[in-house]
Amino acid sequence: MKLTTKGRYAVLALTELALAKENSLVKITEIAVRQNISSTYLEQILLLLKNSDLIIGVRGPNGGYKLSTSPENIMISDIVNIVEGRMEAKGCVSKSGSCTGVSGRCLTHDLWDELSRHIELFLGQISLKDIIAGNVLGRSSPPKVLELK
Amino acid sequence: MKLTTKGRYAVLALTELALAKENSLVKITEIAVRQNISSTYLEQILLLLKNSDLIIGVRGPNGGYKLSTSPENIMISDIVNIVEGRMEAKGCVSKSGSCTGVSGRCLTHDLWDELSRHIELFLGQISLKDIIAGNVLGRSSPPKVLELK
DNA sequence: GTATTTCTTGACAAAATTACTCGGAAAATA
DNA sequence: TATTTTCCGAGTAATTTTGTCAAGAAATAC
Numbered sequence: 455m456k457l458t459t460k461g462r463y464a465v466l467a468l469t470e471l472a473l474a475k476e477n478s479l480v481k482i483t484e485i486a487v488r489q490n491i492s493s494t495y496l497e498q499i500l501l502l503l504k505n506s507d508l509i510i511g512v513r514g515p516n517g518g519y520k521l522s523t524s525p526e527n528i529m530i531s532d533i534v535n536i537v538e539g540r541m542e543a544k545g546c547v548s549k550s551g552s553c554t555g556v557s558g559r560c561l562t563h564d565l566w567d568e569l570s571r572h573i574e575l576f577l578g579q580i581s582l583k584d585i586i587a588g589n590v591l592g593r594s595s596p597p598k599v600l601e602l603k
Numbered sequence: 604m605k606l607t608t609k610g611r612y613a614v615l616a617l618t619e620l621a622l623a624k625e626n627s628l629v630k631i632t633e634i635a636v637r638q639n640i641s642s643t644y645l646e647q648i649l650l651l652l653k654n655s656d657l658i659i660g661v662r663g664p665n666g667g668y669k670l671s672t673s674p675e676n677i678m679i680s681d682i683v684n685i686v687e688g689r690m691e692a693k694g695c696v697s698k699s700g701s702c703t704g705v706s707g708r709c710l711t712h713d714l715w716d717e718l719s720r721h722i723e724l725f726l727g728q729i730s731l732k733d734i735i736a737g738n739v740l741g742r743s744s745p746p747k748v749l750e751l752k
Numbered sequence: 753g754t755a756t757t758t759c760t761t762g763a764c765a766a767a768a769t770t771a772c773t774c775g776g777a778a779a780a781t782a
Numbered sequence: 783t784a785t786t787t788t789c790c791g792a793g794t795a796a797t798t799t800t801g802t803c804a805a806g807a808a809a810t811a812c
Contacts (some may be wrong), residue, residue: 457715457718458798458799458800459658459800460800462711462715464716465711466710466711469711480667481757481758481759482758482759483758489766492800492801492802493797494801494802495800495801497759497760498761498800498801500759501759501761504759504760508781510664511758511759511760512687512758512759512808512809513757513758513759513807513808513810514756514757514758514759514808514809514810514811515756515757515758515809515810515811516757516758516809516810516811517757517758517808517809517810518758518759519759519761523795530714537625560616561615561618561732561734561735561737562611562614562618562734564739564740565614565679565729565739565742566606566611566786567723568739568740569606569726572721572722572725572803573718573721573722576718576798577718585710585711585714586710588710588713590713590714590717591713591716591717607769607770607771608770608771609771630786630787630788631787631788632787635755639772641772641773643774644771644773644775645774646773646788646789647771647772647790649788649792650788650789653788653789660787660789661779661780661782661786661787661788661789662778662779662780662781662786662787662788662789663779663780663781663785663787664780664781664782664785664786664787664788665780665781665786665787666779666780666786666787666788667787668788669786726756737790
């Protein structure tokens with residue numbers, strides 16, 4: 455699970471779509487100007503999200519983008535996974551492919567695996583709706599929360 | 604909290620040190636060969652860890668590196684934070700520095716903040732000892748665990 | 753149909769970061 | 783002194799990220 459500006463732009467853009475009036479269309483340039491992002495770069499990103507059916511693009515005058523479903527059904531992990539490739543998480547497949555190194559097999563393998571699983575779990579619990587509701591921090595909402603025991 | 608091969612190499616190398624007999628010294632080249640990493644690159648990384656007093660370097664014949672403290676006292680987050688710079692986590696300070704964009708302030712700010720806090724928390728609970736004990740997955744050990752409620 | 757708006761697509765280029773190399777110096781041992 | 787090892791700074795190659803550009807396609811308004 456990589457995380458670059460690409461992923462952040464994607465979440466930001468979809469947040470804008472989520473904020474728009476239901477079924478109204480938002481143009482790329484609107485988002486780009488508001489958020490001060492390169493509009494041509496944003497094009498690329500929204501295209502990825504469209505091809506994965508997370509958003510719907512409408513061409514022609516007064517066209518634009520809208521979410522394909524309601525904000526509570528779109529999780530942050532969905533967005534990030536689409537625009538950033540899924541992270542390999544291994545960090546041990548050095549060359550021969552196998553994971554059994556000379557030093558008594560790959561000890562850190564599980565660590566990175568578990569970390570990315572953890573991140574995925576975290577971002578999979580937060581929806582666009584949570585974000586526009588400011589419901590990210592100190593989440594005490596009905597859905598599962600991660601907590602120290 | 605970035606995560607590149609640099610961070611993974613660092614954890615891997617320190618795992619090797621943790622596996623070594625108490626107070627025995629391990630050479631850079633030993634680790635490099637065993638893990639199939641560039642030894643000169645590994646030098647740089649171990650140097651960083653040494654300058655942060657996580658490990659101790661001994662020069663001269665039969666020199667090498669050893670941990671500066673016992674494996675259970677070294678957390679993965681310590682290691683990663685040293686070799687990768689601390690991640691900015693914001694993703695919203697576009698230009699003017701302030702966080703109040705035109706689109707009704709920075710909605711995703713909290714999200715990335717919370718994510719990196721979460722990662723830090725996770726890696727801060729796992730020590731080198733846990734790794735060499737294979738105690739990463741399905742942790743049910745005495746120390747605090749992250750768990751779904 | 754024509755013009756306009758906007759998305760769609762692909763190829764390309766600049767910038768930044770990551771990953772690694774190199775040459776040598778300092779310290780310790782023998 | 784010679785050898786072995788860490789230490790240190792600078793520089794370079796490779797990759798990834800972050801864009802730009804130009805042209806095409808679809809929908810709408812006129």
